[in-house]
Amino acid sequence: MTKTLNPPHYQVIGLLHGLFGMLGQKGDLGEILSTFLSELGEYLDALGGVLLDASQQPLASYGPPLRETPSYLEELTREVYTHQRPMLLDENPSIVGVPLVNDHRLIGAMVFYRTKAFIPEEIPFLGVVALPLAIHLENLEYAQTNAARRAELEAVLASMVDGLVVVDREGRIQSFNQAFKDMTQIPADEIFLRSWADFFHPLPEQTSETFEESLKTGKRFTQKRNTVLTRPDGTNMNVAVSLNTVVTQASHITGGVIGVRDITREVQIDRLKDEFISTVSHELRTPLTIIRGFIEMLTDREMSREENLQLLDVMGHETHRLERLINDLLDLSKIQSNRMTLSYKEFKMERLLRQCIHPFEVRHHSHRFNLSVSPAAGRIIADPDRITQVIINLVGNAVKYSQGGTVSVKADREGGRWVISVEDQGMGIPAQHLGHIFDRFYRVNENQTEGSGLGLFITKTIVERHQGKISVKSRPGVGTIFTIDIPATPPQKRP
Ligand code: ADP
Numbered sequence: 001m002t003k004t005l006n007p008p009h010y011q012v013i014g015l016l017h018g019l020f021g022m023l024g025q026k027g028d029l030g031e032i033l034s035t036f037l038s039e040l041g042e043y044l045d046a047l048g049g050v051l052l053d054a055s056q057q058p059l060a061s062y063g064p065p066l067r068e069t070p071s072y073l074e075e076l077t078r079e080v081y082t083h084q085r086p087m088l089l090d091e092n093p094s095i096v097g098v099p100l101v102n103d104h105r106l107i108g109a110m111v112f113y114r115t116k117a118f119i120p121e122e123i124p125f126l127g128v129v130a131l132p133l134a135i136h137l138e139n140l141e142y143a144q145t146n147a148a149r150r151a152e153l154e155a156v157l158a159s160m161v162d163g164l165v166v167v168d169r170e171g172r173i174q175s176f177n178q179a180f181k182d183m184t185q186i187p188a189d190e191i192f193l194r195s196w197a198d199f200f201h202p203l204p205e206q207t208s209e210t211f212e213e214s215l216k217t218g219k220r221f222t223q224k225r226n227t228v229l230t231r232p233d234g235t236n237m238n239v240a241v242s243l244n245t246v247v248t249q250a251s252h253i254t255g256g257v258i259g260v261r262d263i264t265r266e267v268q269i270d271r272l273k274d275e276f277i278s279t280v281s282h283e284l285r286t287p288l289t290i291i292r293g294f295i296e297m298l299t300d301r302e303m304s305r306e307e308n309l310q311l312l313d314v315m316g317h318e319t320h321r322l323e324r325l326i327n328d329l330l331d332l333s334k335i336q337s338n339r340m341t342l343s344y345k346e347f348k349m350e351r352l353l354r355q356c357i358h359p360f361e362v363r364h365h366s367h368r369f370n371l372s373v374s375p376a377a378g379r380i381i382a383d384p385d386r387i388t389q390v391i392i393n394l395v396g397n398a399v400k401y402s403q404g405g406t407v408s409v410k411a412d413r414e415g416g417r418w419v420i421s422v423e424d425q426g427m428g429i430p431a432q433h434l435g436h437i438f439d440r441f442y443r444v445n446e447n448q449t450e451g452s453g454l455g456l457f458i459t460k461t462i463v464e465r466h467q468g469k470i471s472v473k474s475r476p477g478v479g480t481i482f483t484i485d486i487p488a489t490p491p492q493k494r495p
Pocket residue numbers: 397398401424426427428429437442443444445448450451452453454455456457480
């Protein structure tokens with residue numbers, strides 16, 4: 001015998017079917033929820049209804065607004081929000097409210113009001129509607145937070161300076177960030193076709209094999225290696241890679257993540273430091289060896305006064321060389337700890353430059369020295385000791401890196417500034433080195449004459465402390481000109 005459902009049941013099933021179908025629709029959430037409420041409200045013969053979220057804020061409503069009396073708000077808070085129980089308020093209008101609960105979590109509430117009093121028997125029906133509505137709202141919220149989190153995570157990955165590559169348990173590349181793409185200079189679709197290990201050479205075979213094995217077997221793995229990333233154009237980048245398996249909270253390995261950091265600068269600095277240590281040791285040892293040898297000669301041998309003076313002259317030069325190196329090292333440490341200060345004084349430009357050049361004229365007969373200052377009586381307010389150091393460094397280099405010829409020092413007052421240049425006719429500097437010669441420890445040729453690679457770095461720092469600029473032009477085999485442009489009076493002190 002077939003059981004027949006009476007018409008009201010058909011009506012309810014049809015209503016529920018329509019309501020739940022509505023929840024699955026795409027479109028404006030507010031509109032969908034309002035239609036949902038009004039259809040349900042129509043069935044209940046309600047004047048209006050309202051859907052509230054977990055903090056009692058309306059999500060959707062229909063009909064004339066409900067007058068929120070103190071007893072309504074009190075009941076709603078106590079019964080629905082605190083005890084997660086339905087409420088019935090027999091006032092005018094009569095109000096029914098049901099909590100929207102999923103898995104003991106309160107998602108919100110659904111409230112209807114009408115002229116005819118609601119009866120307790122109607123509440124279970126509202127409970128049937130409330131559960132899928134609660135689940136739906138919770139899923140929506142979850143999806144929204146998830147999408148927001150995902151977007152946030154993607155933004156973080158995209159803005160990272162370090163490259164990041166995600167691989168699956170087979171070691172296949174699944175995704176990577178912009179930084180990695182920029183590092184490789186390979187189109188995105190080609191990156192996916194490659195094996196992650198192809199990018200890094202040398203990488204010990206054991207490292208890549210153990211990483212891949214750990215991905216497959218689900219063992220934890222984390223290791224850091226310094227290696228090289230080679231680009232299609234043949235250029236290299238020193239990188240530190242960190243290989244890690246990704247472990248979920250439930251201790252499952254879902255794949256791997258490879259961090260790639262550009263360490264070109266660190267490698268360069270390390271190399272420069274090594275070179276610096278060997279240069280400084282050499283620069284310290286050479287004058288000391290000469291001085292010691294000469295002292296032995298002076299003590300052991302009878303010599304003429306002229307010979308004595310010659311030895312003492314060399315010893316003087318070597319002592320001076322040592323002093324310069326030590327002063328440069330002290331200056332370097334002052335610059336690095338930001339302790340280099342300037343004491344401003346007013347002085348005559350021509351006089352200071354002449355004093356700087358004089359010792360060179362006395363010692364270096366192989367060179368001619370020209371000085372021109374305009375206006376001849378021009379003055380400047382700057383730190384005279386530091387400006388002297390700058391000029392001596394530049395003239396010293398002009399002499400050191402040329403076999404002879406003229407060294408011209410020129411100073412011109414241009415408005416509120418002095419433009420000072422030091423020009424030589426020496427070996428010049430190849431173009432590819434020009435961008436580096438002001439760097440700490442940088443020397444064009446390690447085996448060239450004495451020097452530590454600090455002079456131009458200190459010179460540039462002093463000029464910049466005076467809020468000036470230094471530039472260089474050079475032609476190999478023809479000569480070099482360094483130009484300084486500094487204010488004639490001290491610029492406003494920075495706040
Ligand atoms: P260094 O102690 O080696 O002289 P600097 O910092 O003074 O150090 O100079 C850096 C490098 O720049 C030098 O090693 C040299 O190769 C180059 N250089 C500086 N001045 C000149 C110049 N006038 N002519 C040619 N090369 C120069």
